[in-house]
Amino acid sequence: MMYNSTRDSSVRVTASQAIAQGISKEGGLFVPDAIPSLTADEIKMLTGIRYSSRAAYILSKYLKDFTCEEIEECTRLAYDTGRFRSFAVAPLHELYSGVNLLELWHGPTCAFKDMALQILPHLMRFSARRTADGKTIIILVATSGDTGKAALEGFRDAENTRILVFYPEEGVSPMQKLQMITQEGNNVAVCGIRGNFDDAQTGVKAIFTHPGIAKRLESNGMMFSSANSINWGRLLPQIVYYISAYCDMISSDKINAGEPVNVVVPTGNFGNILAAFYAREMGLPIARLICASNRNRVLTDFINTGVYDKNRSFHTTTSPSMDILISSNLERLLYALSGRSDTEIRLLMNDLKTKGSYTVSDETAARIKELFRAGWCGDQQTADTIKNVFQKYGYLCDTHTAVAINVYEQYRDISRDDTPTIIVSTANPYKFSASVLDALGGNHADHSNGDEFEKMDKLQRLTGAVIPEPLVSIKGKDSRFMDICNPADMEQAVFEMLHIGRDR
Numbered sequence: 001m002m003y004n005s006t007r008d009s010s011v012r013v014t015a016s017q018a019i020a021q022g023i024s025k026e027g028g029l030f031v032p033d034a035i036p037s038l039t040a041d042e043i044k045m046l047t048g049i050r051y052s053s054r055a056a057y058i059l060s061k062y063l064k065d066f067t068c069e070e071i072e073e074c075t076r077l078a079y080d081t082g083r084f085r086s087f088a089v090a091p092l093h094e095l096y097s098g099v100n101l102l103e104l105w106h107g108p109t110c111a112f113k114d115m116a117l118q119i120l121p122h123l124m125r126f127s128a129r130r131t132a133d134g135k136t137i138i139i140l141v142a143t144s145g146d147t148g149k150a151a152l153e154g155f156r157d158a159e160n161t162r163i164l165v166f167y168p169e170e171g172v173s174p175m176q177k178l179q180m181i182t183q184e185g186n187n188v189a190v191c192g193i194r195g196n197f198d199d200a201q202t203g204v205k206a207i208f209t210h211p212g213i214a215k216r217l218e219s220n221g222m223m224f225s226s227a228n229s230i231n232w233g234r235l236l237p238q239i240v241y242y243i244s245a246y247c248d249m250i251s252s253d254k255i256n257a258g259e260p261v262n263v264v265v266p267t268g269n270f271g272n273i274l275a276a277f278y279a280r281e282m283g284l285p286i287a288r289l290i291c292a293s294n295r296n297r298v299l300t301d302f303i304n305t306g307v308y309d310k311n312r313s314f315h316t317t318t319s320p321s322m323d324i325l326i327s328s329n330l331e332r333l334l335y336a337l338s339g340r341s342d343t344e345i346r347l348l349m350n351d352l353k354t355k356g357s358y359t360v361s362d363e364t365a366a367r368i369k370e371l372f373r374a375g376w377c378g379d380q381q382t383a384d385t386i387k388n389v390f391q392k393y394g395y396l397c398d399t400h401t402a403v404a405i406n407v408y409e410q411y412r413d414i415s416r417d418d419t420p421t422i423i424v425s426t427a428n429p430y431k432f433s434a435s436v437l438d439a440l441g442g443n444h445a446d447h448s449n450g451d452e453f454e455k456m457d458k459l460q461r462l463t464g465a466v467i468p469e470p471l472v473s474i475k476g477k478d479s480r481f482m483d484i485c486n487p488a489d490m491e492q493a494v495f496e497m498l499h500i501g502r503d504r
């Protein structure tokens, strides 16, 4: 198996090259040249083994230039060394009959990004050994809140690697910010930007694909890579948990082998739900993919109309990790659904760049409607959902998960579809204590200025939900990274952080 670029099908690289490079030179995203299949017998076999072994089995279908030993080392180090607080790694929690939450936040930073970012540094290490020619890998990250911390934690003190994270200064939760600015490690740096996630992501992509900057880095023995979901090494480990969840549904007698399930995903950059799409393409019996958005509902509108239009106001919501108007990974879906037409993708992406919008062909729009359903909800409905779910089922969920639950219930009311369902739970509620407290009616004005740790304590007293240890232990850590820059100065910030001076 080789990997092509979505914007130039003649580009052919190995898995290691795709992972080490992160993004193709002309700005396209790497995709496998064929999707491997997963048979009913294989699903049965995977049902009997633990998460890390399921991961190794699935990864080996895609990483053809890795040895089995390398893959097993990666999955073992990521999932079997106590980094996840759940033995199952990605456990299912039955909310009510037929509806299960897939909890993806038991990793060290308490959001689903750990599922991939605990393994990506190991995949990167082997990839770089084969392809990077001894260069130091510079991981550039744009984050809407959770990727940044998860990438910092995954890559801290990794050999031959440095990591720089840009986050929207006013667009992340107080806990997300605390997690990033207190990051430990000798190869890490963090910088806030005066802008939103899209500004950060656009800036990072521009730096990646700027030939002059690449030369400058090369002459200093460095090369860029990405830990965002534009990197195939981020997406691939995310396919695993959908297959794993399906196996767990079988082994807990919630479904019979072969029975279809629906999957609901709170969506921002379209990475998580795209992994579910790939799992479905492999043969996992997923009936419908349900895409849930917050008020920044560009994806909901796109799925329902075939028109992607980012020319709209950007809203800061209580689910900040989904505050995104340019969903990068949609490009991979469009490539797959357009019959791998790089010409079509170049046209669409050029329209997006020049006009801020694009319209897909009727066939592609129809195919999307067949596969996907989409819905959205605002902050008030998100809060109501948190409260209802807690009162009815005694389960405390975060704001992102609440968006997904709300959209699922809207879908079910309209469709009467009672297919067994997996709703993806993407973060622990204590990452968003103020919003969750507000939702439960426990954040009275006199406490709104209280510090983050008081809010966590208050939420715990109110609900009894356990505060994860990594969030408790941030208290008392020093703030190491207080820099803020304008989006236009990101390039300069990179050179300063790398101490290699500015290109003239």
Ligand SMILES: *Cc1c(COP(=O)(O)O)cnc(C)c1O
Pocket: 111, 112, 113, 145, 146, 147, 229, 266, 267, 268, 269, 270, 271, 272, 273, 321, 322, 400, 426, 427
């Ligand atoms: C990143 C994130 C999302 C969005 O995931 P995408 O892969 O960007 O669609 C949703 N919820 C949480 C908590 C996240 O951190």
